[in-house]
Amino acid sequence: MWLVQAYLITVVLSAATVWGLARFTVWGRQFWSLTAAYFLPRRDWRPLATLLLILFLTLCAVRLDVLLSDWSNTMYTSLQNLDSTGFWRAMVLFAILATVHVLRVLIEFYVQQAFTIRWRVWLNEELLSRWLDRQTYYRTQYLDTPIDNPDQRIQQDVATFVEMSLVLSMGVVNALVSTFAFTLILWTLSGPLSAMGVELPRGMVFLVFAYVIIATVFAVKIGRPLIMLNFLNERFNADYRYALVRLREYSESIAFYAGEKVEGALLRSRFTHVISNAWAIVFRSIKFQGFNLSVSQAAVVFPFIIQAQRFFSKQISLGDLMQTAQAFGRLQDNLSFFRTAYDSFATYRATLDRLSGFTKAIAESRELPEPTIHAQGPRLAVEQLTIHTPAAALLIDSLTIEVSPNAPLLIQGPSGSGKTTLLRAIAGLWPYCDGTIIRPEENVLFLSQKPYLPLGTLRDALYYPQQLPSLDTAPQAAIHQQQEAAIASAHGAPSDLDALATSRSVELGTEPETSSLAVHADALDASGDPRDSAPPDAETGAASRGRAEEVLHRVQMGHLVDRLDQVADWGRILSLGEQQRLAFGRLLLSAPAAAFLDEATSAMDEGLEDAMYRLVREQLPHTRLVSVGHRSTLAKHHACQLILKGKGTGAWVLAGIS
Numbered sequence: 016m017w018l019v020q021a022y023l024i025t026v027v028l029s030a031a032t033v034w035g036l037a038r039f040t041v042w043g044r045q046f047w048s049l050t051a052a053y054f055l056p057r058r059d060w061r062p063l064a065t066l067l068l069i070l071f072l073t074l075c076a077v078r079l080d081v082l083l084s085d086w087s088n089t090m091y092t093s094l095q096n097l098d099s100t101g102f103w104r105a106m107v108l109f110a111i112l113a114t115v116h117v118l119r120v121l122i123e124f125y126v127q128q129a130f131t132i133r134w135r136v137w138l139n140e141e142l143l144s145r146w147l148d149r150q151t152y153y154r155t156q157y158l159d160t161p162i163d164n165p166d167q168r169i170q171q172d173v174a175t176f177v178e179m180s181l182v183l184s185m186g187v188v189n190a191l192v193s194t195f196a197f198t199l200i201l202w203t204l205s206g207p208l209s210a211m212g213v214e215l216p217r218g219m220v221f222l223v224f225a226y227v228i229i230a231t232v233f234a235v236k237i238g239r240p241l242i243m244l245n246f247l248n249e250r251f252n253a254d255y256r257y258a259l260v261r262l263r264e265y266s267e268s269i270a271f272y273a274g275e276k277v278e279g280a281l282l283r284s285r286f287t288h289v290i291s292n293a294w295a296i297v298f299r300s301i302k303f304q305g306f307n308l309s310v311s312q313a314a315v316v317f318p319f320i321i322q323a324q325r326f327f328s329k330q331i332s333l334g335d336l337m338q339t340a341q342a343f344g345r346l347q348d349n350l351s352f353f354r355t356a357y358d359s360f361a362t363y364r365a366t367l368d369r370l371s372g373f374t375k376a377i378a379e380s381r382e383l384p385e386p387t388i389h390a391q392g393p394r395l396a397v398e399q400l401t402i403h404t405p406a407a408a409l410l411i412d413s414l415t416i417e418v419s420p421n422a423p424l425l426i427q428g429p430s431g432s433g434k435t436t437l438l439r440a441i442a443g444l445w446p447y448c449d450g451t452i453i454r455p456e457e458n459v460l461f462l463s464q465k466p467y468l469p470l471g472t473l474r475d476a477l478y479y480p481q482q483l484p485s486l487d488t489a490p491q492a493a494i495h496q497q498q499e500a501a502i503a504s505a506h507g508a509p510s511d512l513d514a515l516a517t518s519r520s521v522e523l524g525t526e527p528e529t530s531s532l533a534v535h536a537d538a539l540d541a542s543g544d545p546r547d548s549a550p551p552d553a554e555t556g557a558a559s560r561g562r563a564e565e566v567l568h569r570v571q572m573g574h575l576v577d578r579l580d581q582v583a584d585w586g587r588i589l590s591l592g593e594q595q596r597l598a599f600g601r602l603l604l605s606a607p608a609a610a611f612l613d614e615a616t617s618a619m620d621e622g623l624e625d626a627m628y629r630l631v632r633e634q635l636p637h638t639r640l641v642s643v644g645h646r647s648t649l650a651k652h653h654a655c656q657l658i659l660k661g662k663g664t665g666a667w668v669l670a671g672i673s
């Protein structure tokens with residue numbers, strides 16, 4: 016009855032409190048806007064049901080504390096009355112209560128962890144999708160106050176927010192209800208409060224020491240894998256954050272490639288590593304906490320069992336004051352909650368601020384104007400296109416131009432005249448333009464001066480932004496490897512955690528990808544002509560391998576053929592000239608309907624530049640080609656030239672190249 020009454024009252028009061036906070040406080044509103052969608056029963060009834068279950072389990076904890084307090088009174092009274100039957104009955108009752116307590120704590124732990132992990136998965140997916148959708152990760156830079164550290168907000172703040180929301184709210188409920196219950200107990204307890212301790216005989220001290228030492232040895236053995244798991248936890252979180260940072264760093268190149276699919280797959284794969292590790296921590300912690308709790312529960316009766324004989328022989332005496340002392344202790348603990356949780360609450364508010372600032376910036380970036388792009392087959396043209404800078408300076412005025420496959424276009428003009436911005440506008444990335452843009456909807460490739468190389472193998476880099484299937488399979492193998500790492504560390508602490516974690520994460524990251532690539536490679540098909548090139552998963556293995564090798568040779572990078580499946584930070588290893596040639600390889604493999612080359616040969620000597628352009632003209636005669644560049648040597652590979660005059664005039668001249 017106590018539970019039912021307390022539960023109903025708590026549910027009603029909690030709902031009213033959440034409503035009041037959401038209505039009258041800023042942080043309450045922020046909390047509501049981030050969480051309301053998750054708890055909507057129409058979307059999924061389970062989150063709300065789990066929350067109600069957690070609330071119930073929290074009240075069970077308070078009730079058990081009260082029962083244990085009453086039990087101690089009964090037990091001490093039976094001792095005082097020398098009622099041996101009553102004493103053993105109390106022991107049996109305690110065994111039941113202690114078992115219920117241990118089970119309750121373990122169930123609550125599991126339910127809370129599962130709840131936070133699922134909530135985090137949902138919130139992460141929600142923010143990640145919004146961040147990648149419509150190239151928001153790129154467009155937020157055009158806001159008046161661009162968002163700082165979005166990676167930290169997605170990776171770290173989501174986790175902190177979810178965890179602390181639950182810990183703080185349940186902490187408050189527990190503290191309030193306990194305070195109420197134990198105040199009642201103290202109130203109804205008769206007799207004066209005086210300090211009366213139990214004198215422990217010397218032998219008892221040794222027993223306690225022995226008990227604690229033995230329990231500690233076992234606890235260390237059971238808990239040791241947690242050291243490694245927590246270390247891996249930081250590591251995987253950092254890896255995840257790093258991938259998000261790269262998305263921000265290279266946002267323009269990725270946006271030109273429309274590479275958000277590949278990036279999304281990589282990010283989700285890394286997040287899966289974090290989550291698998293989190294589950295491994297949950298299961299290891301259940302064992303560790305189960306042991307610790309059992310030990311501390313046994314420690315409650317341990318001294319009584321030892322002392323019972325001495326009491327029955329009237330050597331010691333006890334009274335109601337024991338319960339008074341306990342109730343007082345609990346009350347003091349509960350009242351301390353608000354003082355000790357203050358720091359946590361401050362951190363929580365900062366997290367809330369960062370997360371709601373993030374969602375606000377995403378919403379604002381959606382309000383930015385977007386150029387309208389029309390698709391008319393492979394046609395590439397702009398009509399009456401006017402482009403401004405964010406500060407409203409005129410870059411290009413009413414440009415009308417059509418590019419055909421047999422008449423490649425070269426755009427030239429002084430630095431800052433708007434050449435790259437014209438390409439941004441055609442890609443749909445530049446908000447400040449008016450007019451009509453006609454280009455193929457897909458199968459368009461933008462090559463910038465510094466090509467973007469994704470994390471992964473050289474083959475991934477060569478095929479980018481086409482998505483290799485390897486990313487989906489890696490996490491599965493990773494789960495087992497992480498669990499193995501944790502279990503292995505139970506048998507001996509690794510001396511060099513960093514080296515071990517590196518080798519683990521390299522294994523986790525590379526082996527499955529390489530093996531799945533090998534599987535994928537076996538299913539590929541031969542295609543001699545670059546114009547017929549299809550995404551890698553449509554080809555057969557040997558042929559894809561051959562195709563990639565052939566392309567590498569064509570772009571004069573044959574020396575890297577043996578390293579095609581090596582995972583490395585290729586953006587740092589390859590010289591800029593090599594990266595630019597790799598981008599030409601990408602062009603040959605994807606055979607786009609239209610290609611835009613922005614200073615794409617700036618790091619090559621004139622001989623290489625000539626060879627690359629000849630290769631493209633020879634291999635891709637149907638591709639509409641637009642180049643931006645300052646070099647006069649580029650002219651011979653193009654049929655017409657657009658010169659932007661710059662200096663804020665917006666003027667331009669279109670001329671044929673003889």
Ligand SMILES: Nc1ncnc2c1ncn2[C@@H]1O[C@H](COP(=O)(O)OP(=O)(O)OP(=O)(O)O)[C@@H](O)[C@H]1O
Nearest residue numbers: 404405406410428429430431432433434435436437
């Ligand atoms: N995100 C931005 N915010 C504000 N101004 C910008 C932004 N991007 C470009 N601009 C401005 O727009 C103008 C055109 O830039 P753009 O990069 O198109 O020049 P460009 O002709 O390609 O120059 P270069 O030959 O040096 O590469 C420049 O004055 C530049 O400062």
